[in-house]
Structures are given as structure tokens and as C-alpha cells.
Amino acid sequence: MTAQFQCYIALRHTCRCCPQELRRRMTVVKYILVRLLFTIEYAAMGVSAVLTAVNSGTADNVTLSCKNVIEPDCSSTTWLYNTYRFTDTIELVTLGKIKDSHMNEKIRLGPDCSLHIHNVSTADTGSYTCRQFISGTQHEHDALVYLSILTVVPVTNLMPGSNMTLQCLLYTYHNPGQCNNHQSNSLTLRWVSDTDTDLQGDPRYQIHTSSCNSTLTTELQWTDNNRKWGCQLTDKGEVKVSQSYTITFPVKQPTTNVIAGIMSGVAVFAAVCVAVVVLVIVRRRTGNKNETNQDKAPDSVTYAVIIHPSSQQKEKQTPAIDSSTEYATIRTVN
Structure with a gap:
């Protein structure tokens, strides 16, 4: 016990500059010392745990x-x-x-x-x-x-096209993700799909595992919506505990009808724009042609005869044309 307490005191003196780390390490050391004290006490009493x-x-x-x-x-x-x-x-x-x-x-x-x-x-x-x-x-x-x-750390605000990283941790009495003692040397973590297929060899996923801490990274697709990923804790190949996490996108994937409607609307809008452009070009060309024809074509003259009857003719009511006839010229422009 003397050596253990000397280690405890040395640790306290070497970590004065990091109080939070010091407290964490002191807690771990104290926990180990308590366990060691129980073991020595049981050995002295001839009692095993x-x-x-x-x-x-x-x-x-x-x-x-x-x-x-x-x-x-x-x-x-x-x-x-x-x-x-x-x-x-x-x-x-x-x-x-x-x-x-x-x-x-x-x-x-x-x-x-x-x-x-x-x-x-x-x-x-x-x-x-x-x-x-x-x-x-x-x-x-x-x-x-x-x-x-065993737990899978949740993630939020995921969308198709973004990278997702899931972390699977086994919280032990030592620390999260630490399985370094002899009792847990046979424990391993593995990622599986919603059909229990091992994802370790799938090129779509990058998996990194150390002790009892494993991460899975992949680029999300629309087909991943409501998909479940599982993390299994195995002991000598036998599954002991399984935890899963389901991804749900905050927005829904556009349906085929919606996409078709959008494409149809875009096509109609484009056709209308083309028709308007063509109509403007035709009108401009027609206007230029009319101005050219107006400059070159001779004037069109229409003659109209206007009969101005005399007072004698009004009395006789004879529809005859005399020398009092007047001519008027009306010019029309095409």
C-alpha cells in the first residue's frame, strides 16, 4: 500500500497545472486503491470475492x-x-x-x-x-x-449528401470505451445493417475500432431515410448486447409525380419564353418590311364622284349629271 500512496502523492504534485485532469485521475486512482484494499483485506481474512x-x-x-x-x-x-x-x-x-x-x-x-x-x-x-x-x-x-x-451516441441535423459518423461506446466501470482489463479482453464491437449483415467489409463505410470504442462513417443517401444501423457487443463471437440507431431526415424526399410536375412546368415555361421571343422577332421583321414597302411603293389613288345637284334638278328629280359635277380625290395608304 505504501507504494500505491507514493504514486498517489506523486500524481498530485505533477498535475498541479491541470486541476480538472487531476481530479479525474485522482478519482480513478482512489477507485483502484479501494478495490485493491478490498482484495488485500479479503486475502488477509481468507475470503475471496x-x-x-x-x-x-x-x-x-x-x-x-x-x-x-x-x-x-x-x-x-x-x-x-x-x-x-x-x-x-x-x-x-x-x-x-x-x-x-x-x-x-x-x-x-x-x-x-x-x-x-x-x-x-x-x-x-x-x-x-x-x-x-x-x-x-x-x-x-x-x-x-x-x-x-452499451450505447450508440445520437447525431442530429443530417441530410442526404452529408457525412454521418456514429459512435458506439461500451461504458465500463473504468471509463467510457475502455476494456483493457483481463475480464473484457474477449469483448469486441461490430457494426451491422438492419438485416444483421456485417458492415466491416462494405466499401461504403469507414469503420475504426479501438478497445470498446467504434465509429462508423458514411455519406448519407435519400435511401438511408429511416434506415437502422446496429452495433453489437460480442464475447468470443457470441452476441451479448445490441444497440441500434435509426436515421430520420427532417424533410421528405420529393416523389416521382412532384418531380415530373416540376419538370413539366419548367418545360412549359421554357416553351412560352421561346414563343414570346419568336413573336417579338417576327413582329420586328414585319415592321421593318412595311416601312421599306411604304418608302418604295407608289401612292394609291382612289377617285370618287360627288354629284352636287342644282335647284332645277331638284325640281325635275332627273338623275342626270350636268356640268356642276365636282371631283374629289381620296388617298389611301396601305
Whole structure:
């Protein structure tokens, strides 16, 4: 333990310039020290701890088994919770009674003293310890359950033609995306289509995976609307947990009829524009031709005879033409 505390003090002195990073590292170190202290204590007592790993997806319901029950009515059972996010251990259940905590509304104690967690989230990741007490003294070994949560990080404001990057993370009691301990060396992540086809070899997708963190990148198409991509957590090739994410575009793809109507309207508009241009050209040419013909063609003369009757002719009513006839010339222009 002395070497561990020396490491702790050295870490504190070397990270004075980065308080946020210091707090994060100190929390991780303290968590490791607590686990190490439990291990040494159990070894000194000749007691071993039972370790169980449980993997779940977000929004699922999980059950954490207690494998060291003494009293069937759970009056000796206490559940403790540790996570990298908190420095202190949180008591969830004390001697069979659920305590007031940030999780009291989503947990309950089963008839076999197991711990049921409803609608789990990444915030529930951590280690859960089932411990037995008789008359204030611990009995039996601890039953430790490591709960890891698989999730696909959601994305927004995606449209056809844009690049989409989905991230699949396994939140562990160490840190998000970290599966470096011996218990999770066999865990792998893989991306599948909505028909469970492995996308690793598909040239359309770029997939990058490290430990328990994997990203999928692709250029979206209209056909991807309402399409589902899945991320599977496998252990030695066996699927343990699966999470999926469905892409929905904020606008709908134009239908064939709409496109045809738009194209038809564009064609009609173009035809009207062409007709107007042709009509203007014809009128201009016709006007120029009329002006030319007017300059060259001789005047057209029309003669009209106007009879102005005399007073004698009015009396005789004789339709005869005499010398009083007048001529008028009317000129018409074509």
C-alpha cells in the first residue's frame, strides 16, 4: 500500500497545472486503491470475492444477482455502488431496505435479494457489491457485479449528401470505451445493417475500432431515410448486447409525380419564353418590311364622284349629271 500512496502523492504534485485532469485521475486512482484494499483485506481474512460481469444496453432492465445471501428475507443484505464518476461509495440498499439515493426511484430488491435496475443509462455504469451483515459484522465474501452499458451516441441535423459518423461506446466501470482489463479482453464491437449483415467489409463505410470504442462513417443517401444501423457487443463471437440507431431526415424526399410536375412546368415555361421571343422577332421583321414597302411603293389613288345637284334638278328629280359635277380625290395608304 505504501507504494500505491507514493504514486498517489506523486500524481498530485505533477498535475498541479491541470486541476480538472487531476481530479479525474485522482478519482480513478482512489477507485483502484479501494478495490485493491478490498482484495488485500479479503486475502488477509481468507475470503475471496465473487466477480460477475453484466453487459446491457441503454433503456434495458437488468438484474444483478447476489450470490452470498444469508437471510432469505434479505435482512442481512446490503448493496453498495462504486463508479469512476464518484469518489465515495454509495449505499443503495441497507439490510434489505432501499435507501434514499439518486437511484432509489429506478431500483428494487428481488425476492432472492438481487438488485433490479429499471431503464438503465450510461450513468448506471459501475461496480455493485452485495455484502452480508449479521449483528453489524460482515459475513461471507462480497459478491461483486461489474455493470457495463452499451450505447450508440445520437447525431442530429443530417441530410442526404452529408457525412454521418456514429459512435458506439461500451461504458465500463473504468471509463467510457475502455476494456483493457483481463475480464473484457474477449469483448469486441461490430457494426451491422438492419438485416444483421456485417458492415466491416462494405466499401461504403469507414469503420475504426479501438478497445470498446467504434465509429462508423458514411455519406448519407435519400435511401438511408429511416434506415437502422446496429452495433453489437460480442464475447468470443457470441452476441451479448445490441444497440441500434435509426436515421430520420427532417424533410421528405420529393416523389416521382412532384418531380415530373416540376419538370413539366419548367418545360412549359421554357416553351412560352421561346414563343414570346419568336413573336417579338417576327413582329420586328414585319415592321421593318412595311416601312421599306411604304418608302418604295407608289401612292394609291382612289377617285370618287360627288354629284352636287342644282335647284332645277331638284325640281325635275332627273338623275342626270350636268356640268356642276365636282371631283374629289381620296388617298389611301396601305
